Amino acid sequence: MTEVIDGNAVAADIRDGLTDAIERLADAGARPGLATVLMSDDPASETYVSMKQRDCEEVGIRSFHVEVDTDAPAGELYDTVSDLNADDEVSGILVQHPVAAHVDYSEVVRRIDPGKDVDGFHPENVGRLVRGDPRFRPCTPHGVQKLLEHAGVETEGADAVVVGRSNIVGKPLANLLARKADDGNATVTLCHSRTRDLAAKTRQADIVVAAAGVPELVDGSMLSEGVTVIDVGYNQVDGETLGDVEYESAKEKASAITPVPGGVGPMTRAMLLYNTVKAASQRAGVDVDLP
Ligand code: NAP
Numbered sequence: 001m002t003e004v005i006d007g008n009a010v011a012a013d014i015r016d017g018l019t020d021a022i023e024r025l026a027d028a029g030a031r032p033g034l035a036t037v038l039m040s041d042d043p044a045s046e047t048y049v050s051m052k053q054r055d056c057e058e059v060g061i062r063s064f065h066v067e068v069d070t071d072a073p074a075g076e077l078y079d080t081v082s083d084l085n086a087d088d089e090v091s092g093i094l095v096q097h098p099v100a101a102h103v104d105y106s107e108v109v110r111r112i113d114p115g116k117d118v119d120g121f122h123p124e125n126v127g128r129l130v131r132g133d134p135r136f137r138p139c140t141p142h143g144v145q146k147l148l149e150h151a152g153v154e155t156e157g158a159d160a161v162v163v164g165r166s167n168i169v170g171k172p173l174a175n176l177l178a179r180k181a182d183d184g185n186a187t188v189t190l191c192h193s194r195t196r197d198l199a200a201k202t203r204q205a206d207i208v209v210a211a212a213g214v215p216e217l218v219d220g221s222m223l224s225e226g227v228t229v230i231d232v233g234y235n236q237v238d239g240e241t242l243g244d245v246e247y248e249s250a251k252e253k254a255s256a257i258t259p260v261p262g263g264v265g266p267m268t269r270a271m272l273l274y275n276t277v278k279a280a281s282q283r284a285g286v287d288v289d290l291p
Pocket of ligand 1: 140163164165166167168169170191192193194195198211212213214217232233234235244264265266268269
């Protein structure tokens with residue numbers, strides 16, 4: 001029997017687990033607050049931002065929102081970030097990617113207070129993660145770790161193959177899985193578009209995480225019996241949502257697998273709330289239990 005890892009259920013557990021911490025922080029005068037910043041007319045970005053705001057409201061996190069005109073100079077976005085850095089009611093800042101084409105997103109991220117960088121993309125936070133001392137784990141890789149934990153998948157000593165080396169998913173996840181820690185200690189192979197014979201790599205893995213943005217890239221023929229498969233991919237093809245894994249054939253081989261949708265996606269959203277609560281706790285110097 002293959003376990004289908006239910007990301008919606010695990011994400012709901014995480015959100016429930018955050019409510020006590022949020023109330024404790026609120027009682028201490030430090031209710032967590034997330035500021036979202038949008039400099040885009042892209043309807044998908046608008047939807048993502050409004051989902052994040054709704055998620056916050058549901059668990060008792062305050063949400064703030066700033067929109068910057070897409071034709072405004074970069075300085076206006078920088079000023080917005082500075083104002084939010086200085087605002088005590090804001091624990092976390094998320095600048096929705098992408099921003100207007102004339103603005104360098106990396107420079108915007110560099111201007112976020114690292115203590116409010118709930119995406120975990122600031123160079124200081126990236127450095128800490130690589131050193132094995134993460135402050136904020138980027139939300140999607142953290143969500144993958146939580147799914148593995150909830151499914152009882154042992155990472156210690158496991159051969160893990162991560163397909164995709166982006167800065168937001170593949171690279172941080174590879175670092176986290178290889179980290180000397182209870183939820184790490186895996187032997188990690190990081191694959192990408194120049195990897196020779198991807199199937200040979202995935203076939204020797206105990207854990208395969210697909211984050212390539214290529215619909216159904218990994219199928220059952222590329223997997224060994226009993227593998228755990230985490231599908232990060234989220235691709236719209238002819239009106240259908242497909243992962244980076246060919247689900248039916250992969251499920252025949254896997255002992256555990258995430259569906260798309262309903263796997264990693266809800267976890268990414270839940271871990272943003274987690275990071276916002278963590279940021280508030282660190283700022284206030286109030287210790288809380290995090291799920
Ligand atoms: P990305 O920035 O486009 O990176 C894709 C990575 O996959 C690159 O490293 C690329 O290699 C590699 N790749 C592309 N084709 C490949 C192939 N044929 N074989 C092996 N590797 C290949 O993508 P991303 O932002 O990490 O996102 C990846 C997927 O996850 C997308 O479907 C995205 O929508 C999804 N996603 C989902 C969530 C969620 O919450 N569910 C969050 C984030 C992303 P090179 O480096 O050589 O180009």
